[in-house]
Amino acid sequence: MKIFLDTSNIDEIKSAYNTGMIDGVTTNPSLIAKEGKDFKEVINEIVEIFKDTKDTSISAEVISTNAQEMIKEAKELVKIHKFIVIKVPIIPEGIIAIKELSNQGIKTNATLCFSANQALLAAKAGATYVSPFLGRLDDIGVSSLDLIKEIRTIYDNFDFKTEILSASIRSVDQVSQVASLGSDIITLPPKIFKEMFKHDLTDKGLAAFLKDWEELQNKLDK
Numbered sequence: 001m002k003i004f005l006d007t008s009n010i011d012e013i014k015s016a017y018n019t020g021m022i023d024g025v026t027t028n029p030s031l032i033a034k035e036g037k038d039f040k041e042v043i044n045e046i047v048e049i050f051k052d053t054k055d056t057s058i059s060a061e062v063i064s065t066n067a068q069e070m071i072k073e074a075k076e077l078v079k080i081h082k083f084i085v086i087k088v089p090i091i092p093e094g095i096i097a098i099k100e101l102s103n104q105g106i107k108t109n110a111t112l113c114f115s116a117n118q119a120l121l122a123a124k125a126g127a128t129y130v131s132p133f134l135g136r137l138d139d140i141g142v143s144s145l146d147l148i149k150e151i152r153t154i155y156d157n158f159d160f161k162t163e164i165l166s167a168s169i170r171s172v173d174q175v176s177q178v179a180s181l182g183s184d185i186i187t188l189p190p191k192i193f194k195e196m197f198k199h200d201l202t203d204k205g206l207a208a209f210l211k212d213w214e215e216l217q218n219k220l221d222k
Contacts (some may be wrong), residue, residue, distance in 0.1 A: 001092065002023035003185070004024040005190060007025070007190055008046070009190070010042070010126055012033075013046060014049055015168060017035055023057070024058060024187075025056075026059040026131075026167065026187040027060060028111070029063055043058065044219065052116065053201070057083060057085045058081070058083045058085065060080075060086065061087035062074060062086060066215075067096040070094065070097035074097070075106075085129070086101060087108075087109040088108055089110075095121050098125040098126065099125040099126060102125060102126030102128075108127045109128060109131055109165065111167070113130050115148065116150035119154065120163075122162060123155060125219065129184075130151070130163075131166075131187070132166060133146060134169060134178070144174075148164065149181055152181060165186070169187070169189065169194075172195040
């Protein structure tokens with residue numbers, strides 16, 4: 001299972017990348033806007049972090065809602081680096097764009113997925129990834145985990161190659177839950193990624209080990 005970081009903050013990406021646990025990055029217009037920088041400048045800075053990586057994925061989203069304009073944007077974005085994956089919303093024009101881009105060998109991330117039907121269309125169009133948004137579904141009382149189950153079943157039934165990229169993660173528990181259900185990738189806010197390392201018993205256990213070791217050294221020094 002791959003772990004992506006869902007942010008455009010360069011310092012956060014560098015910190016997470018240094019753990020050796022991050023396989024890629026997802027961005028969107030809102031995340032880019034938070035940084036207050038030029039879109040392509042941010043994407044180039046992210047690419048620079050991963051420059052020594054053999055294979056990674058950096059999702060950059062188009063902002064057009066017309067298929068031909070999406071394709072035009074995509075062709076400019078992929079010029080930045082081979083790591084760039086084009087993020088396209090699952091709307092009729094988006095599906096047209098995904099199919100055409102896929103035919104041209106350009107990787108795509110079908111985003112804003114909220115139903116198994118949308119995921120099916122994305123896979124038929126040849127999307128590299130489909131991004132179901134878990135947190136936003138849970139917010140309206142719909143089980144996001146049921147959606148992951150449905151998508152996994154459909155993709156396995158028909159041997160679709162599109163990978164499930166679970167997004168809009170709101171808690172660390174969701175990480176293990178979607179991993180158990182067969183999500184290929186999960187993209188996390190930096191805060192959730194950091195929480196994956198934590199457990200109270202780990203902290204207590206480490207403190208006890210260090211205390212015992214210190215006491216032993218004090219005895220030996222006497």
